[in-house]
């Protein structure tokens with residue numbers, strides 16, 4: 578086992594760093610800029626039952642400390658992902674673990690997409706994006722209500738034979754009961770956090786900087802929030818946690834481990850700079866040396882017991 582090897586619910590990754598959902602699409606463009614085999618894994622864009630065209634532009638805008646985005650789950654739909662995107666990854670990167678990100682507007686859609694996604698041999702874990710609006714309940718995000726999270730987790734876990742990670746939204750008063758609900762529903766792990774709802778307004782046009790109005794804030798501004806939330810949730814669970822939120826450097830990765838994470842995703846940094854993950858992976862051993870950390874597994878044992 579190497580210094581950087583990690584184990585997530587029985588799935589071994591050669592290192593803990595992977596691009597976050599929505600920032601590497603399905604890997605094809607990224608493959609022109611780096612060797613995907615160097616990644617710990619690849620999280621694909623959240624995928625729905627049918628293709629989605631996304632929101633009107635502009636859908637992303639930089640702010641003083643991070644990106645606002647309202648892409649609107651633009652994706653080709655699960656059938657195209659199964660027929661084209663996942664086979665392309667399996668052919669060109671047969672050893673790359675894929676984390677299949679699932680989204681939906683109803684329980685039924687989540688379960689349908691999760692079942693189909695789980696049939697792909699290279700999808701090793703499912704990650705359920707519960708920041709989506711629940712159309713049956715006035716559009717409130719699934720991930721904001723513990724009872725909904727528990728029931729949704731249970732339905733998905735029952736329907737598939739692969740580990741299910743629930744990706745939590747930070748747009749709640751207290752994330753701890755939401756994490757507990759995912760665990761009660763049978764989740765194999767947690768990914769945290771998704772973006773925080775924000776807004777920017779252009780002084781000249783007096784209009785929001787995103788056509789959608791509000792958008793999700795990602796990047797450096799949200800890193801301390803992610804650290805706090807991972808730390809809080811780690812106090813109450815032994816489930817593996819994939820940390821995400823404002824990771825830009827190897828030091829940010831180690832900070833997430835100290836908070837209680839078991840692996841890390843890189844969103845905004847990847848969006849601005851496609852080689853962010855591989856740069857971080859290359860720098861990790863030297864950063865670990867600085868603090869006398871022999872291996873990430875050793876660090877997990879020290880922090881999590």
Ligand SMILES: Cc1cc2nc3c(=O)[nH]c(=O)nc-3n(C[C@H](O)[C@H](O)[C@H](O)COP(=O)(O)O)c2cc1C
Pocket residue numbers: 597598599600622623637644646648650678706744770771772794795796797799821822823824842843844845846848
């Ligand atoms: C352009 C963009 C698109 C995103 N699309 C998705 C998505 O499809 N599904 C999802 O679960 N999260 C999505 N996210 C959220 C990221 O995966 C991540 O949780 C969030 O940005 C926080 O991490 P960061 O600060 O490293 O970006 C997206 C983020 C960005 C910036």
